[in-house]
Amino acid sequence: MKIKYLGTAAYEGVPALYCKCRVCTESFRTGGRALRSRSQALIDESLLIDYNADTVCHSLRYRIDWEKIGDCLITHSHSDHLCPADLEILSDPISHEHRTLHFYSAQDGYEKIAEQIALHKMQNRATVTLVRHGDLFYTSQKKYKILVLRANHALASTPVFYAIECGGKRLLYAHDTGVFPEEDYALLQNFGCFDLISLDCTGCLGIGWDWRDGHMSLKTNLEVMERLRREGIAGDKTIFVANHFSHNGGQTYDEMVPEMAKYGIVVAYDGLEIAF
Ligand SMILES: [Zn+2]
Numbered sequence: 687m688k689i690k691y692l693g694t695a696a697y698e699g700v701p702a703l704y705c706k707c708r709v710c711t712e713s714f715r716t717g718g719r720a721l722r723s724r725s726q727a728l729i730d731e732s733l734l735i736d737y738n739a740d741t742v743c744h745s746l747r748y749r750i751d752w753e754k755i756g757d758c759l760i761t762h763s764h765s766d767h768l769c770p771a772d773l774e775i776l777s778d779p780i781s782h783e784h785r786t787l788h789f790y791s792a793q794d795g796y797e798k799i800a801e802q803i804a805l806h807k808m809q810n811r812a813t814v815t816l817v818r819h820g821d822l823f824y825t826s827q828k829k830y831k832i833l834v835l836r837a838n839h840a841l842a843s844t845p846v847f848y849a850i851e852c853g854g855k856r857l858l859y860a861h862d863t864g865v866f867p868e869e870d871y872a873l874l875q876n877f878g879c880f881d882l883i884s885l886d887c888t889g890c891l892g893i894g895w896d897w898r899d900g901h902m903s904l905k906t907n908l909e910v911m912e913r914l915r916r917e918g919i920a921g922d923k924t925i926f927v928a929n930h931f932s933h934n935g936g937q938t939y940d941e942m943v944p945e946m947a948k949y950g951i952v953v954a955y956d957g958l959e960i961a962f
């Protein structure tokens with residue numbers, strides 16, 4: 687399995703639009719890995735996670751071949767993860783003939799996607815399936831087994847996160863969640879031990895504030911990692927990645943790397959690819 691991080695920021699990007707705080711000014715100055723677009727990921731070039739307003743920009747930047755992408759998992763309806771208006775790009779004649787893109791989303795995102803599909807001339811180019819936490823299902827080509835978990839995040843956005851299995855490898859993509867709700871641990875234990883776990887780290891190093899509900903930081907990541915290891919959900923070989931950063935966490939990419947390295951955590955950046 688391979689994950690490619692197309693975007694790694696929270697809603698406002700890094701540097702945040704309009705902002706002149708220290709993190710934004712320093713990130714603007716250095717460029718490179720400090721610059722982050724909004725969070726989106728691609729698995730094996732065929733399974734997309736989230737569909738935000740940076741999707742067109744990511745498609746151009748990484749030269750994404752959409753003929754290979756059949757499925758898209760939506761984590762929740764916040765605009766840095768789902769831009770419903772851009773569903774119209776799939777319709778005729780804004781785009782011409784292409785394969786069907788199958789979306790999966792919990793209630794609020796499901797309704798927003800279904801509304802767009804009903805509104806435009808889709809000719810079966812997009813479908814949407816409603817998912818609920820606890821659901822276990824296969825994507826359209828039966829390639830990926832997916833487990834839906836409850837996220838600790840703004841309730842109105844019907845937040846979930848996903849465990850993904852393919853060819854005996856397991857990935858946990860857990861963003862826009864605070865420390866996991868208790869019920870998730872038993873579900874994760876049943877699913878198996880993970881090869882890569884990508885954790886929300888909106889609060890960066892967590893200096894001055896824990897970031898426990900809604901989002902996490904390094905401090906709360908370490909708590910979750912300890913619990914995952916204790917329950918056998920993560921093992922010695924599990925790769926941990928911190929992702930979905932905000933300037934409000936208070937550190938740039940370069941400032942986070944040495945601190946995260948002490949705990950063996952990889953700091954995500956736009957374009958990062960990890961095969962496992
Ligand atoms: Zn977000």
Ligand SMILES: [Zn+2]
Binds near residue numbers: 709
């Ligand atoms: Zn800023």
Ligand SMILES: [Zn+2]
Binds near residue numbers: 839
């Ligand atoms: Zn969110």
